[in-house]
Amino acid sequence: MNPYLLEINDICKKYPGVIANNNVSFNIREGKIHALLGENGAGKSTLVKILFGLVTSDSGNILLNRQEIKFKNPSEAKATGVGMVFQHFSLFESLTVSENLILGLEENISFKKLKERAIEISKKYDLTLDLDSPINNLSAGEKQSVEIVRALLQEPKILIMDEPTSVLTPNESDKLFAILKKLTNEGKTILYITHKLDEVIKNCDEVTIMRNGEVITTCSAEAETKETLAVKMLGYKVKSLVTDYKSIKNNILFQVKNLSKEYNDPFLTDIKNISFSLKEGEIFGIAGVAGNGQKELMELLTGENIDNIRGEVLFDNTNITNLPTKFRRELAIGFVPEDRLGHSAVPELSLSENILLSQFAGNKFSKMGILNFEEIETYTKNVISNFNVKTPNELISAKNLSGGNLQKFVIGREISSNPKLLIVYQPTWGVDTGAESFIRESLIKLSKEGTSLLIISQDLDELIEITHSVSVISNGKLSEPLDTKNLNIEKLGIMMGGEID
Amino acid sequence: MIKLVPRGSSSQSMFILAPIFAIFLTLLTGSIIFFLMGYNPSNALKIFFISPISNAYGLSELLVKATPLALIAMGLSFCFKNNIYNIGAEGQLTMGAIFGGGVGIYFYDVSSILILPGMIIAGALGGALWAMIPAFLKTKFNTNEILTSLMLAYIALLILDYLVVGPWRDPDGFNFPKTRPFGESGRMPILFQGLRIHFGLIITLILIAFSWFIYSKTIFGFQLKVSGFSPKAARFAGFNKNFLIFSAFAISGAFAGLAGVGEVSGPIGLIYRDISPNYGFTAIIVCFLGRLHPLGIIFASLVIALTYLGAEDAQLFLQIPAAVGFVFQGLVLFFLLGSDLLVNFKLRLKN
Secondary structure, rough: OOOOEEEEEEEEEEEEEEEEEEEEEEEEEEEEEEEEOOOOOOHHHHHHHHHHOOOOOOEEEEEEEOOOOOOOOOOHHHHHHHHEEEOOOOOOOOHHHHHHHHHHOOOOOOHHHHHHHHHHHHHHOOOOOOOOHHHOOOHHHHHHHHHHHHHHHOOOOEEEEOHHHHHHHHHHHHHHHHHHHHHHHHOOOEEEEEOOOOHHHOOOOEEEEEEEEEEEEEEEEEHHHHHHHHHHHHOOOOOOOOOOOOOOOEEEEEEEEEEEEOOOOOOOEEEEEEEEEEEOOEEEEEEEOOOOOOHHHHHHOOOOOOOOOOOEEEOEEOOOOHHHHHHHHHEEEEEOOOOOOOOOOOOOHHHHHHHOOOOOOOOOOEOOOOOHHHHHHHHHHHHHHHHHOOOOOOOEHHHHHHHHHHHHHHHHHHHHHOOOOOEEEOOOOOOHHHHHHHHHHHHHHHHHOOOEEEEEEEHHHHHHOOOOEEEEEOEEOOOOOEEHHEEEHHHHHHOOOOOOO | OOOEEOOOOHHHHHHHHHHHHHHHHHHHHHHHHHHHOOOOOOOHHHHHHHHHOHHHHHHHHHHHHHHHHHHHHHHHHHHHOOOOOOOOOOHHHHHOOOOOOOOHHHHHOOOOHHHHHHHHHHHHHHHHHHHHHHHHHHHHHOOOHHHHHHHHHHHHHHHHHHHOOOOOOOOOOOOOOOOOOOOOOOOEEEEOOOOOOHHHHHHHHHHHHHHHHHHEEEHHHEEEEEEEEHHHHHHHHHOOOOHHHHHHHHHHHHHHHHHHHHHHHHHOOOEEEEOOOOHHHHHHHHHHHHOOOOOHHHOOOOOHHHHHHHHHHHHHHOOOOOOHHHHHHHHHHHHHHHHHHHHEEEEEEOO
């Protein structure tokens, strides 16, 4: 058994309203690939930020080679032997590879010397590197190689990789794992952050599983199967279904057939042949880990980005595939996107003005293009009182409201327009518990009144609590729907981990 | 040492104070420049800023200069509010002068009450059409409107050049590069006998009031505001982005075109090469100094108009080149951009 290189003891980090890390303790052995596995919001990122000096912990300590480390900033972390490769590349696109490498270094070094060292590293670990090529000519995999070489130039003892395969093709991922294997053979240690179960089983030596800010267990990856990891990652969801099935009617209101769109962008997920349908009064959930195509699907459904779309979207037997947002709204479809500030609401404008963003059919907000301030004020006041929005008055700028209150306002605005279909992305993301349950209750109530709801959410508890059926989106593909009543958490976990077929 | 600290939320009072700071700093720097040039600063500033407007004629001249500036700046605010950077108002003004003036030249010997309205409409149309070119290029090919509108300004000036030395040259003009004068029916009525201030001022005030109404009372004004603040929210709301781009360009082009007609049918009375002392470019400064707000624009247009008059007087009485007026305009913009930092940041002393 190799000795421990990194020992993490009782790390705690609290943010207002949430405990991101609660007594997190685990150890990483030298020369191994150690996986850190967890859902969105499990606390992985916070821990990594503490390790790399981006955030300081409230309590607890970390030992590197049995010496306590506490970094004030990433420069200190790099100098002490902690290297990091971020999920999103931090490279200057128009500069060459060698220019990017030298910019990342703390020491003064000549270009000649840098090139010698970079070539030496790239040969040693089989990293392909064209030092004189500008970054914007490189593929995602090649850019990642640059990031890895940049980290290795600092001679780290431990290299942290944050979801490195999320931007790679399967081929590139295989190549990456070969490089990682080589790195560990040379004595480097790797902390591998992921939510993909098969990557852990196939490529990692040990795995620490986090859930809700706590470490569930640390174990040898060999002894685990995807099923056991899935259960440990998601936990046995105890929340019972609050919604009932009585409100669902038989006719199909909304139907999506073979929806596809290609983006040719490493930071966007192509939508691949997505099909599903919603009955009147049904709440349908789409689960999945962030960055698997939710944002892209949302934009296709709202009509905000529908160029080169393939497939069909039917609402009330009308083809609305290519219909712009405004006309979808006039058909009584409501939308709540993820971002409150700058998307579903304009932070600089007052609540009354924000009401005007959602102009549903038959609104009386204006007559011949001239605003009816009285009507707007009454409507805004109704939304504020019906949806329990805490604000001194309707003239306050949206940015002055707390996340929960603004979300209640936005959702209230859409519900008040009496939609036949409401599409919500992350209904309770970043809101306090009070607002959370209020919003969920409002959504269930709406479905009982006959509205169909599509809820795209990364919060599994939420989907289990309010939906009738759930599908999983993974890498732009959508699974068959599962009945929420008899949900098999193992199966769901494996699907979220990347296997939906 | 002084350190800049973010305010968290932008300061409303600084939003209004920053232009005043900028004017104060411009005066301060101006007096230093005058001093270094060997003039008595207080005397020079007096000649520059006070004596030009110390009589009725001076005040009228101030309004003559402020009229096109305010009108163009008001139009530009439609673009700037929507985060569209139309830099080519000078070209739109020129096209307005060509279209409107063209009508005036064609009917130079006709006497009719319809000629002036015809010129005004043609001028607004000319400016709007010229402004639609960058709008079309932006919506169709996603070109940068800063470049296209600026380049089109030079094209418009060259077209004007061609017309006044070529087909439109005054047959009785001794080969001077100018057109024949418009008839009496093609001239803006003078508001006060003996002064040059003309009916264009009334048009400008009406259009400023109209713009205020659009901004504060209509859905269209609201849509411009939202897409300026957050294009994503405008897309979510389903506002037609291309329509907003076209209409903002069309309005600002029409306003600049009207300013062009106002110049040629007002004080000038014909078309020649130098119909505008850079009004179209200077109006950009007016627009930002006035905070894109109707009242602010009126105030700023008077301040900037004064730099034109002051420069003329300075040349006359102090033999300072009139280009010093542009120096002052540049200083105002420079200090305004600097003071704008204080809207979102505050200064803090640090050891």
